[in-house]
Amino acid sequence: MAIEHLYVVVYDIRDTKRWRRVFRLMKGFGDWVQLSVFQCRLNAVRHAELVQLLDNLILHQRDHVILMDMGPADGIAPRVISLGQPYTPIERGPAIF
Template sequence: MRNRYIVSYDISDPRRWRRVYRTMRGYGDPIQYSVFQCDLLPAERIMMIEALTGIIDHREDRVMLIDVGPADGRGRWSIETLGRAIKHEERIAIIV
């Protein structure tokens, strides 16, 4: 079952920030500057954490993961916005 995560990051170096941003595009949709919404299986969550661990400087940077619940349940409705709505991209699974 996929859970919805909000992933926020504070990266001090612009080069690492771009690498984190590109990595996160593979796991979810940007919803704010340095904030992504990701619907992940447990294995995908681990792969994302491993990818980010290899990029960030653990003394200077911070990545925060917030589990908001099942993507098809509570997680779908637990994010509320004011102003411009969040544009969700339709994801297509590619099996390699």
């Protein structure tokens, strides 16, 4: 099995239509944390796929996307300070094929 890394993805998309497209794309790759912030468990193949799809969606002169690699998803315990709503880390669930 390919090693998954935990990524935090944040974005600033200047156009509402493009923002919605990025949001819908991200929902297929990870869990929504808050406005324009997702956490994702991705292996190398899924990471490359996400980067390519995002690269094709954004307008490079105006938009900004940051993917932060937090390390191996199963080997880290994120230290998070969450004010207001509780923070819930991604749990790896069963895969049904």
